[in-house]
Amino acid sequence: MKTIYYKADERGHANHGWLDAWHSFSFAGFQNPDKVHFGALRVLNDDMIIGGRGFGMHPHDNMEIVTIPLSGDLEHADNMGNKGAISNGEVQVMSAGTGIYHSERNKNIDRALKLLQIWVFPKLRDIQPRYDQRAFQVEGRKNQFQTLVSPLGSQDGGLGMNQDAWFSITDIEQGKELSYAPKLANNGVYAFMIEGEAEINGQLLSRRDALGISETNEILMKANTNSEILLIDVPMSF
Template sequence: MKTILHKADKRGHANHGWLNSYHSFSFAGFHDPSKIHFGALRVLNDDTVSGGMGFGTHPHDNMEIISIPLSGDLEHKDSMGNTAVIKKGEVQIMSAGTGIYHSEKNKNHGEAVKFLQIWVFPKLRNIEPRYDQKAFSVEERKNTFQTVVSPLGTQDGGVGINQDAWFSLGNLDSGIETSYQIKHKNNGVYAFVLEGEIEINGQKLGRRDALGISEVDAIQIKASSDAEVLLMDIPMSF
């Protein structure tokens, strides 16, 4: 078993006024040679966007881009003609493929929007760009892990990703102990604590801490307090 611990206070940080962003991996002006990626997981940004502000139209290609709102309303527009608003309980994915332009904006002027922006290297390059969005019942992740992202063509219930990757969200009550079975033999898991405190295989983690684990079949999770956790089951080679 291999592990890598990423503490919350060791993340990159950029405050642009309208955007306050924490980077788990090297991004923009933050560069750490030990934090380039975890397997196919390339970017995990913890973003807060001020009311009415956002990212102007910009390009992407050959990247799987996942947005998970934590609070507020995030408006999306892209060159495929999609216009949508996503909010907590929903997950959006965009397969940039051969190339796409999109913008993201805080739909509301009176409150910030908080969301995770996650990039995953694709399994197949230069595919036709695609967009998907799905709402999930938060009640169905109480003391268990709910799949919210899963590989295209599977029947695992998540929004489809062009990669052998599964994302799961869990809301765990204090004292709950559970396990997570890694989906693919070549995958590892990057666990990100959204709220609360947990232990994974005995390693204590607090709010916004992360632990990457590979070369193992399953992990053991214990909630030291009420906790919200994102698990990203990711190919270690791609």
Template sequence: MKTILHTANERGHANHGWLNSYHSFSFAGFYDPAKIHFGMLRVLNDDTVKGGFGFSKHPHDNMEIVSIPLSGDLEHKDSTGRHEIIRENDVQIMSAGSGIAHSEMNANKDREVKFLQIWVFPKEQNITPRYQQKTFTPEQRHNAFLTVVAPDDDSAVWINQDAWFTLGNLDKGLSENYSIKKVGNGVYVFVLEGEITIDGQLLKKRDALGIWDTTSLTITATDNASVLLIDVPMQIEGVA
């Protein structure tokens, strides 16, 4: 088993007033040559947006973009005419493919929206842009791991990559085993809340541990904990 530790206080940080953003990987004005990507995982931004503000329409291509609201409501509009509200417990994915423009705004003027924006390099280039979102209840992931993004599971949102996103809410003292989904993949474990240990390594809120060259791992909750696991190919292929 090989690992790399990314602690919460080592992340890049940009506070623009309307946007308070923490970057797990190099992004915008934050550059760390040791944190360009984890395999095919390119971006993990932990964003807080003030009421009534957001990201105006901007283009993307050939990237799988996942948005996971942690609290509040996120308003999505894109160049295909789609207009959606993404809420806490929803997971949204946009395959930018051959090109799409979208905006993401706080849907409320009186409270913040907190969400994760995650980018994964695609498996196939220049596909027709597509969008999907689904709701997953906290009960589905209580003391269990729930797959919310997958290339092979109709109960999850589909991704153009051999990648799987899994959420779990674990009570203090519980241990759960996770099996990496595909040979050659690694998993990036990101602690949303609480504390966990993996192979003796303590991880606190917003810490992360990248793990590869293994087939499975055991997560033990040392406090009530919420975790996100991002299972991705470690070999960079087809990236310009």
């Protein structure tokens, strides 16, 4: 088994006033050759956007983009005609493929928007761009794993992604234990502590810490406090 411990306070940080962003991997002005990606996982940004502000229309291509609101409402629009808002409990997936333009804004004037935006390298390049979003019942993740994202065409219940990757989330109560098996032999798992404190394969993790785990067929976690944990199961070579 191989592990990489990513401390929360060692992430890149940029406060632009309207945007307060933490970067788990090299992004924009934060460049660290030891933190470029974990397998196919390329970006994990932990963003806070003040009321009424956001990103205007901008392009992406050949990247799988997952957005998970933690609080507030994210307003989305793109050049494929999709327009709407997503909130906590909802997830958005875009396959940028040959190219997509989109905007992201805090829908509300009076409160901040907090979200995770995650980029994964695609399995196939230059595919037709696609967009999807879905609301998930938060009760379905209590002391168990709820699949948010899974490979296109799979029957695992998540939003489809153009990669052999799975995103799962759990709200695990203090003292409870869970085990997780990577979906494919070549896959590793990036465990991100959204909230709380837990031990994962013997490593103590606190809020916003992460652990990259590969070359194992079982991941064990025990919650020291009520905890919210996101698991990103991705190919280590692609």
